[in-house]
Amino acid sequence: MVVRRAIKIITNPEGEEALSFIKKHHQKKPEKTVLHIVGDCMVEYDGRATSFLDWGQRMILLKQDGNVLVHQPVMREPINWQPAGSKTKFYTEEELFVVSTRHMNPSEKMKIRFRTILLIYIAQLRDTSVLRIVGMETDVVDQIVSDPSCIEEGLRIQKREKQVKSGMIDLFGYDKKHVPVIIEVKRSVASISSVHQLRMYVNDIRRDSDHAEVRGILCAPRIPDMVKHLLVDYGLEWQEIERKILLHDDDQRSLKEYF
Amino acid sequence: MVVRRAIKIITNPEGEEALSFIKKHHQKKPEKTVLHIVGDCMVEYDGRATSFLDWGQRMILLKQDGNVLVHQPVMREPINWQPAGSKTKFYTEEELFVVSTRHMNPSEKMKIRFRTILLIYIAQLRDTSVLRIVGMETDVVDQIVSDPSCIEEGLRIQKREKQVKSGMIDLFGYDKKHVPVIIEVKRSVASISSVHQLRMYVNDIRRDSDHAEVRGILCAPRIPDMVKHLLVDYGLEWQEIERKILLHDDDQRSLKEYF
């Protein structure tokens, strides 16, 4: 069944026209409508930061949850925005159409003044679908727990998520010589801060246990040379692990069908 | 169909209509035009991850730089997207209008199939303005330099951006008892890694100077309790600072004028 829901459009309106158009179609139930404006505007923002954006042609999107996005013709990110829960008012000021948005906690406000408006549309969109991410990554921690030999022969894992002073150790165990082993797992690229983290854990365990020797292993899909050098400096070890992705059968079928 | 000089609009087109509309107005110079589609669609994505999004009414934005955003009626983030540099093709498949986007390195593809289209517009937008943000971290550093007493009475700043082994110290000076003081400034929320950083700097200075005592102060607008505890553990200090915005005269005027 094809459902065609209402969309209201106005092109090239003057300020007052735009205002009455929005008052008529948006103000009643803004929590059910999206509003899109294309036009030449300038933007002021004050809140967590403060910014000014001079005149230019942009696309403004007001969503049902109060999000307001100001998109330039390039870039993935909006150049300005207001977070969900923001309240928006519309008015004219010196014949210019103004969109003014406020948010509480954190306190933020954004003001968009339009010099020219090319298009406004207002629509009640319905979308109940949720994204299914099917490339379920096999949990590396699970993988190591179920088969510690993938890290090293004779390794026994004793605990996962072991709390120590500096934070939470991903995996804790002992090697075949009964030396304590700390394993820090990173999902993507390991960074220098991962090394610091691991180093702190090793120190914590060294202090708290009677073992003079404590090993630390950093596990990640990719470990830059810089990080490896630092690991060597601190007497730590590493293991580059592969990310395994499991697809469900029906997703396999879908993938083949669509691409 | 309503046509204006700077923006082309079509409403409620069938698949073939939509296709010829886009071929006519977009395909010539996609690097100069933005394209926006509102309609009932489903989205498949495969690349760094893999995902499926079932039918629903969404807003699709193709930007001049190849970015493609799929926006649901809620949320600040696009539910699906393709990065800048992506190439997009349009065609019909079993009478459905399809937008297919590819990106190289990393290899990613996204396919949007439309069941119903409410609106398409194509526009050549011009926006040369850049965002001016005021209230940067350097301002906080400036603030402390110009008035060290905002941190502590008797504090003297000797150097900013002092290079040590582990990195760059934001501010270095001495307190009223001539004890070296290292100040690490964070623009927003301080994290545990900030503590590690500061701790390394303190150790560096302790090693390189003859002072047995070296103080380290973490300055940030917000410091979580966890981080404070860690600071206490390591004998470090902190100061929650307020972001003061130093505005240029014209910005002052703007702020006063607009808010």
Next chain:
DNA sequence: CCTTGAATATCGGTG
């Protein structure tokens, strides 16, 4: 080109 760190990060899960 690679790497690093910041962000008005956003967003979801957990206590």
Next chain:
DNA sequence: CACCGATGTTCAAGG
């Protein structure tokens, strides 16, 4: 509500 960790993070700066 606060905090923490992941993100298909994105983005800009620096080597």
